[in-house]
Amino acid sequence: MKYSFLFLLLLAGLLTGAQSSSSMLSDDSTRSIELREIQVSTTARSDRQRMIQFYRGNQSAGIEDILARLPEITLIRRGTYGMEPAIRSLSGGQINVLLDGMRIHGACTDKMDPATIYIEPVNLDEVQLQTGTQGFLYGASIGGTVNLKTATVPCHNTRKINGSVSSGYQSAAKSFYESLQLRYSSGKFAIHSSVTWRNSEAYRSGGGQRIPFSQYQKVNYSTTASYQLNERTLLKADYIGDHGWNIGYPALPMDVGYAVARIGSLSLQQNKPGQRMYQWTTKIYANQVRHYMDDTHRPNVPMHMDMPGRSLTWGLYTEGLMKLTRQQQVRVIADFSSTRLKASMTMYENGQPPMYMLTWPDNRKDQGGIGMNWKWRADSNWTLQSVIRMDLISTALTSQEAKEHIRILGVNNAGRLELLKNISVTAVRKLYPWLQSSLSLAYAERMPTATELYGFYLFNAQDGYDYLGNPKLAPERSLQGEWSLQVQGKKIRIKTSLFYQHIRDFISGSIDPSFSTMTIGAHGVKKFSALPDAHLTGVEASLLFKPVAALDFISTLRYTRGEDHSGDPLPMIAPLKSTSTIRYQFSRFFLQAETEAATAQKKISNKYGEDKTPGYLLLHVRSGFSFQLAGKKTDLQYGIENLLDKNYHEHLDWGNVKRPGRNVYVLLRVKFG
Amino acid sequence: MKKTACILLSLSVLSVCFLLTACSKDNADNNPTTGMTRISEGYAAGAATKVEIYSKQSLVNTGYNKFYIALYDSVSGNRVEEAHIHLTPVMDMGMMQHNAPFENPVSETASGHLFPCSVTFVMPSGSGNWTLEIEVHNHVTGKEGTLVLPITVTDPVIPRQQSFTASHNGAKYFISLIEPSSPRVGINDLELAIYKKESMDNWPADSSLTITMIPEMPSMGHSSPNNVNPVHTGNGHYRGKVNFTMTGLWRLNLDFMSGTSVADTTQSFDVQF
Numbered sequence: 016m017k018y019s020f021l022f023l024l025l026l027a028g029l030l031t032g033a034q035s036s037s038s039m040l041s042d043d044s045t046r047s048i049e050l051r052e053i054q055v056s057t058t059a060r061s062d063r064q065r066m067i068q069f070y071r072g073n074q075s076a077g078i079e080d081i082l083a084r085l086p087e088i089t090l091i092r093r094g095t096y097g098m099e100p101a102i103r104s105l106s107g108g109q110i111n112v113l114l115d116g117m118r119i120h121g122a123c124t125d126k127m128d129p130a131t132i133y134i135e136p137v138n139l140d141e142v143q144l145q146t147g148t149q150g151f152l153y154g155a156s157i158g159g160t161v162n163l164k165t166a167t168v169p170c171h172n173t174r175k176i177n178g179s180v181s182s183g184y185q186s187a188a189k190s191f192y193e194s195l196q197l198r199y200s201s202g203k204f205a206i207h208s209s210v211t212w213r214n215s216e217a218y219r220s221g222g223g224q225r226i227p228f229s230q231y232q233k234v235n236y237s238t239t240a241s242y243q244l245n246e247r248t249l250l251k252a253d254y255i256g257d258h259g260w261n262i263g264y265p266a267l268p269m270d271v272g273y274a275v276a277r278i279g280s281l282s283l284q285q286n287k288p289g290q291r292m293y294q295w296t297t298k299i300y301a302n303q304v305r306h307y308m309d310d311t312h313r314p315n316v317p318m319h320m321d322m323p324g325r326s327l328t329w330g331l332y333t334e335g336l337m338k339l340t341r342q343q344q345v346r347v348i349a350d351f352s353s354t355r356l357k358a359s360m361t362m363y364e365n366g367q368p369p370m371y372m373l374t375w376p377d378n379r380k381d382q383g384g385i386g387m388n389w390k391w392r393a394d395s396n397w398t399l400q401s402v403i404r405m406d407l408i409s410t411a412l413t414s415q416e417a418k419e420h421i422r423i424l425g426v427n428n429a430g431r432l433e434l435l436k437n438i439s440v441t442a443v444r445k446l447y448p449w450l451q452s453s454l455s456l457a458y459a460e461r462m463p464t465a466t467e468l469y470g471f472y473l474f475n476a477q478d479g480y481d482y483l484g485n486p487k488l489a490p491e492r493s494l495q496g497e498w499s500l501q502v503q504g505k506k507i508r509i510k511t512s513l514f515y516q517h518i519r520d521f522i523s524g525s526i527d528p529s530f531s532t533m534t535i536g537a538h539g540v541k542k543f544s545a546l547p548d549a550h551l552t553g554v555e556a557s558l559l560f561k562p563v564a565a566l567d568f569i570s571t572l573r574y575t576r577g578e579d580h581s582g583d584p585l586p587m588i589a590p591l592k593s594t595s596t597i598r599y600q601f602s603r604f605f606l607q608a609e610t611e612a613a614t615a616q617k618k619i620s621n622k623y624g625e626d627k628t629p630g631y632l633l634l635h636v637r638s639g640f641s642f643q644l645a646g647k648k649t650d651l652q653y654g655i656e657n658l659l660d661k662n663y664h665e666h667l668d669w670g671n672v673k674r675p676g677r678n679v680y681v682l683l684r685v686k687f688g
Numbered sequence: 689m690k691k692t693a694c695i696l697l698s699l700s701v702l703s704v705c706f707l708l709t710a711c712s713k714d715n716a717d718n719n720p721t722t723g724m725t726r727i728s729e730g731y732a733a734g735a736a737t738k739v740e741i742y743s744k745q746s747l748v749n750t751g752y753n754k755f756y757i758a759l760y761d762s763v764s765g766n767r768v769e770e771a772h773i774h775l776t777p778v779m780d781m782g783m784m785q786h787n788a789p790f791e792n793p794v795s796e797t798a799s800g801h802l803f804p805c806s807v808t809f810v811m812p813s814g815s816g817n818w819t820l821e822i823e824v825h826n827h828v829t830g831k832e833g834t835l836v837l838p839i840t841v842t843d844p845v846i847p848r849q850q851s852f853t854a855s856h857n858g859a860k861y862f863i864s865l866i867e868p869s870s871p872r873v874g875i876n877d878l879e880l881a882i883y884k885k886e887s888m889d890n891w892p893a894d895s896s897l898t899i900t901m902i903p904e905m906p907s908m909g910h911s912s913p914n915n916v917n918p919v920h921t922g923n924g925h926y927r928g929k930v931n932f933t934m935t936g937l938w939r940l941n942l943d944f945m946s947g948t949s950v951a952d953t954t955q956s957f958d959v960q961f
């Protein structure tokens with residue numbers, strides 16, 4: 016398997032290249048196991064990677080497929096494409112979604128374009144997930160950070176082009192997936208390029224019904240070029256282009272005609288640049304997203320409407336790991352980013368001038384912060400860790416037109432300047448060689464988003480209300496705790512986590528009867544305001560069991576409850592869900608069976624237009640093998656998802672749009688060079 | 689030689705350009721009627737004064753028209769900045785004649801070289817002819833004279849004036865929309881002028897009504913928040929705020945009350961941008 020191969024290579028590189036690299040990895044996740052010895056931490060890393068490998072069951076599926084299987088992550092679904100990740104039920108401005116440490120702001124006021132859509136799984140190296148209590152090292156947040164790390168190019172110095180071609184088909188959406196990867200390295204120079212094309216028709220749900228407006232088409236291309244300046248310094252340039260068109264969003268009243276993202280960065284990676292400095296990365300980046308949303312293809316619209324948006328972000332960060340003493344290390348980061356957003360809406364009525372307004376009045380967010388993750392192994396049984404971050408964030412409206420819009424809401428000075436403080440402490444205690452326990456406490460703050468501050472009559476298809484921003488919103492503040500227990504045996508690993516969050520000034524839309532709706536058919540107007548508080552409690556568990564070398568068993572379980580100040584359930588909380596996978600690998604052949612089960616969700620938020628969601632049980636089977644095809648190493652993978660053709664939807668699926676039914680897929684990958 | 693000529697030529701061109709721009713700039717600064725349209729002009733016989741009427745609109749529309757009168761000494765051509773001006777708009781419909789509401793210049797001293805005033809033409813030309821009689825008492829020379837100018841009044845594409853017969857007293861009221869004159873998304877000034885028709889030649893300003901204004905986008909059926917109802921601020925002018933959340937066609941729905949009794953609830957103005 017190519018992935019494992021690449022991955023092993025990378026791992027080997029890390030192990031041999033520098034001890035620092037691997038110890039660097041140890042704080043890449045909040046998982047307490049990774050706070051320990053180097054060897055263990057790499058194991059932990061490979062555990063996570065193995066999980067990803069596992070869950071990458073259907074290799075022609077998008078990145079959402081991988082994220083969905085991490086117990087901490089839930090996905091808010093508005094269409095087949097562009098599902099929005101949530102960490103422990105927190106999403107949007109409450110979490111950071113980063114690509115190789117870069118901030119990317121979507122250009123869609125309806126959140127159709129989370130940053131996760133810009134990385135093709137074929138380029139994914141690692142999903143770094145940091146939950147609440149330690150999730151703010153890379154940016155003030157109360158919910159955590161997902162950082163998608165793309166693969167780096169190992170320098171083979173083969174002076175030969177090598178790569179792979181993949182081709183896949185999925186029956187539910189009659190979708191094609193074609194991908195080409197090319198690598199070349201010579202001396203100090205290495206380059207890696209990839210192109211992926213996806214074409215998906217409207218899929219059929221369980222029972223056979225087509226879901227209209229669920230099609231999409233996209234092309235994603237990326238190039239990474241690196242140059243070894245000296246033994247310790249690597250200069251790297253990355254570019255990702257992503258073009259999507261004719262993307263349907265069955266749960267929304269609009270689709271996307273065209274969306275394009277251009278993401279570029281230049282980074283300098285230093286390995287052991289100083290006596291106590293282990294790894295240092297400095298990156299400067301810029302990205303632009305353009306998004307053209309319209310309802311041209313929808314039948315019976317009262318009025319044709321276009322909603323284009325754009326975002327422009329640039330930023331830089333410098334990040335490194337320092338070993339203070341044998342027992343203490345500290346990771347530090349300093350970063351700055353600046354984001355500009357604008358979105359508008361134009362409606363057309365015959366014989367009248369077009370109706371034009373700004374939905375995101377031109378605005379800017381400048382953010383600068385410094386963060387530190389300090390770790391101290393006090394003795395063989397105790398480890399202490401603390402993450403501290405400070406951010407200075409300024410937001411402003413940047414055009415006269417934008418200011419005029421917001422003045423209508425009675426706000427003359429909509430600019431904001433906030434100092435955000437995030438701090439956490441974690442103690443890890445090894446109770447037995449096979450059992451450890453960790454406890455984290457944190458105080459976190461996060462800035463309201465552009466939508467929450469400046470949104471102008473943004474229609475929410477889930478609850479049917481027009482939303483208005485509130486430039487005076489206070490930052491959300493959270494007090495949270497997490498306790499986890501971890502069993503580590505030779506053949507078994509179990510981890511359970513219990514978490515609690517108490518959020519003050521919880522940002523939420525409240526009906527404001529003094530405003531009249533803008534959108535035809537909307538129920539009313541909600542203004543973003545701060546609820547006194549809200550709380551979230553949850554549990555996650557995962558089990559890895561390997562009774563014999565050929566057999567792997569992985570099972571995860573999660574459950575979350577959320578309530579607002581009045582005791583009403585919070586919206587968009589997934590019910591109890593459990594996935595189990597058993598995989599049998601024999602030589603070049605594997606067979607994998609999966610179950611995915613969720614209970615009914617009855618704790619629903621009526622205020623947000625939710626209804627009850629029934630439970631479901633899904634069965635997937637996958638298989639694959641490697642062989643030589645005309646002397647080329649070839650992988651064939653195939654499987655059936657939703658074997659029972661269950662007609663179902665998840666609680667976080669907007670509009671109760673049914674998910675794909677039985678899906679037969681096949682993927683062929685040929686390696687060359 | 690050739691080079692020197694070249695340089696000299698370009699220098700002279702440059703200096704001419706400079707002078708030209710300087711001149712035009714000077715003119716712009718001195719000329720208070722830049723950007724306005726001269727509606728009409730003539731000589732006030734007896735006052736030895738030339739009268740020019742300007743407007744910020746290119747046409748004279750039915751409804752409230754703000755005019756700016758410039759006076760010149762007909763002999764010296766110098767501006768006359770001290771004068772007493774009285775207006776009398778007259779509609780001659782053959783069988784009958786009537787007047788219209790007007791506002792004489794408030795001051796006998798020009799403001800910015802001009803005398804601002806207004807006439808509310810209550811109907812368009814066509815079924816009769818409008819004239820504007822202007823009596824000028826030139827305070828510089830002490831002479832007095834009168835001038836009668838024909839004025840062509842046209843209905844704008846979107847009406848800026850409405851009238852109704854009030855249900856509480858049976859009187860006829862004429863409502864003109866003055867602001868917003870250049871509407872945009874955001875908070876706009878709202879200004880109405882209300883005149884009551886007492887008789888054919890008496891059209892006093894009204895201050896007795898209370899107004900409720902609700903803007904609406906007819907094609908979408910929505911309104912906008914935080915509007916301020918116009919209230920009387922003097923001489924029949926009512927001022928408030930109207931907020932437009934987007935461009936397009938808006939309708940300002942107006943309800944008029946006299947104390948607790950309803951005067952009219954049927955009027956509206958369309959604003960399109």
Ligand SMILES: [Cu+2]
Pocket residue numbers: 123124125126127271306307308
């Ligand atoms: Cu969109």
